[in-house]
Amino acid sequence: MIKDITLGQFYQTDSVIHRLDARVKLGGTFLFLISLFMFRNPFGYALAIVFLAMVIRLSNVPFKYMVRGMKSIIFILAITVLFNLFMTPGNVIVSIWKLKITDAGLKNSIIMILRLSLLVTGSSVMTLTTTPNNLTDGLEKMMGGLKKIKVPxxxxxxxxxxxxxxxxxxxxxxxxxxxxxxxxxxxxxxxxxxxxxxxxxxxxxxxxxxxxxxxxxxxxxxxxRCYRGGEGRTKMKPLIYADRDFIAYGVLILYFVVSVFVGRLKIMNF
Amino acid sequence: MSIVIEHLNYEYSDSNPAGRKALDDICLEIEEGCFMGIIGHTGSGKSTLVQHLNGLLKKTSGKILVDGEDIDGDDCDRKALRSRVGLVFQYPEHQLFEVDVFSDVCFGPKNMGMTKKDAELKSYAALKLCGVEDDLFYRSPLELSGGQKRRVAMAGVLAMNPKYLILDEPTAGLDPGGRKEILNLISRLKKENNMTIILVSHSMEDVAEYADRIVVMNKGKIVFNDIPTNVFARYKELENMGLKAPEVSYIMHELKEAGFNVDDSITTVDQAVLNIYQRICR
Incomplete structure (x- = not known):
């Protein structure tokens, strides 16, 4: 029961993804999540799946660890699918007793399953490949601008x-x-x-x-040990971008542009 | 009547990718009325073993019989088992939760289904047995000192009237005085209340002085199961497992090697003093 908690779990191994700067991974995850909500046709999702599969492959994390995160959302997934399946108005395909499954409902449920599972898997790639410390360091750096408006x-x-x-x-x-x-x-x-x-x-x-x-x-x-907050505090391992991080940014932006472009083409539209 | 363990195996569940065996084919008999010490390095499986004896952990395979009853049988009453085989954990902080000492000790017997009066009588007797003074009864458990907490935690288990008492590292983190008191209390429980004691420890001194049988565990296996003198005679092998014989037995060995006619199988300080006095000083 308690062993199932996977929040912030890190999978110890060495890979290109593990070595990436935490900021790249945070930004990348964010872009990936946004892209999921912009697609209007199945090709976008296909691209997203292929991209995610490639990242997982590169990360050297066994696939079963990725799926483990899915277990926790099965319940939510089931409820969303049920509601979408039976409550969406449209052309009726199957009707059992008073329950009607419509074409729009079916489509919606498939989209929901895809979106939610990609969402969870996409974010667990980040937590599995980034140590919690790195992750918070990355967040701190990214939110650095907020310091000016007195956000601690x-x-x-x-x-x-x-x-x-x-x-x-x-x-x-x-x-x-x-x-x-x-x-x-x-x-x-x-x-x-x-x-x-x-x-x-x-x-x-x-x-x-x-x-x-x-x-x-x-x-x-x-x-x-004289800790007194962030003022004047330096890091033992400061986050510094390396070449691979810029390449990763490039790949991510390329993915985002291409997938959103393809995903919003007016073919087989939802 | 006794606790019999036959070919017990325990493996960590799939969360551990290596699938390491925590217990590997353990066979052991704990006779009623004995004082058994279980020693082993950290991670040797000693705590895992004792948590099987009252059904807190589920074995992977094997058989455990408590007084002839299979504890994994369908008709086995878990609660009754846990009152028969009492287990005191290392950290008393993990079990003290009530507003005062007395009601905390009552928790166990009440869970056993005793009436309020019976539970209170048992708790009172257990607290007295553990040497907890009356004026501590209505204090918060959090205000007590380390040694006092440990006594209260022991009383909490003793109040359930166990026949077998397992203590997991009962002296860890106590000063020498507190240690001695707890160990004396344990040996009194054995002598006066005829309890079977299983003492898990990594301190050789504790075990050597009180146990009449010692089980040495290493990497999930039982390596030795013998009387203390025989076990500590093999101190070189113990060292390879990250264990040590009691300090005093090293002194005796060195004295013997230096040519003094002393008994090098001695494991407790009192015996050593007597022996040295008899053989050398006279």
């Missing part, structure tokens, strides 16, 4: 990276706490909802206590 960009980025860093730790701790309470006869598998909610108290209290303790310790450790 560094602090936000620091909070994000700490939060990401603590997800696996807290997940592990939850597991241990649950075991310790189960050893005292706590029942987390009761069929009654009220009982199940009540059973969470013995888990949540120690978890919160330990989260606060950890936060305290971390704050102390940071202060002991």
């Amino acid at each position: 960009v560094h602090e936000i980025a620091m909070m994000m990276s700490i939060a990401l860093r603590f997800i696996p730790i807290l997940a592990q701790e939850t597991d241990k706490i649950m075991k310790a309470q189960m050893a005292r006869g706590a029942d987390f598998e009761s069929k009654k909802l009220t009982k199940r909610i009540k059973a969470l108290i013995p888990v949540l209290v120690p978890l919160f206590v330990s989260a606060f303790r950890r936060a305290n310790d971390l704050a102390m450790a940071m202060e002991a």
